[in-house]
Amino acid sequence: MGVHIEVGGKSSLLLTGDIETRLDVPARGIAEGFSLAFSDGTLLRGTFLDDASSCRFALAVEGAAQVCITRHEDGDRVDLDSNFEWITLACGQETLQPEAADADEDVLQLTLDIVVEESV
Structure with missing residues (x-):
């Protein structure tokens, strides 16, 4: 069956299909965009438009899932045909960036842009 993603109200994403949930996107994701990473290696980038009631998606990294992005006037709908162990928002x-693990390997890793601060 897979997973279907579309805007589920102002500043939220509605996931239906094998996974049924609503993801509230934080203010930073609305202002700067967001990424959805899937356990099969698929990476989607999303951008909210206007008043955060519509969204555009782009496939940033192709994983094992078959991905179909359908454009509508009121935003995009994404259909992913695969079984996922996890999905992360x-x-x-610059939060998720595909990087080559090694020049000799054809492997991509998703790195998190997290600042670690140590107290003295």
């Missing part, structure tokens, strides 16, 4: 323009 990250906000900000």
Whole structure:
């Protein structure tokens, strides 16, 4: 069956299909965009438009899932045909970036842009 993603109200995403949930996107994700990473290696980037009641998606990294993005006037709908172990939402323009693990390997890793601060 897979997973279907579309805007589920102002500043939220509605996931239906194998996974049924509503994801509230934080303010940073609305302002800067967000990424959805899937356990099969698929990475989607999303951008809310206007008043955060519509959204545009783009396939950033192709994983094992078959991905279909359908454009509508009131936003995009994404259909992913695969079985996922997990899905993760990250906000900000540089939060998830595909990087080659090694020049000799054809493997991509998703890195998190997290600042770690140590107290003295």
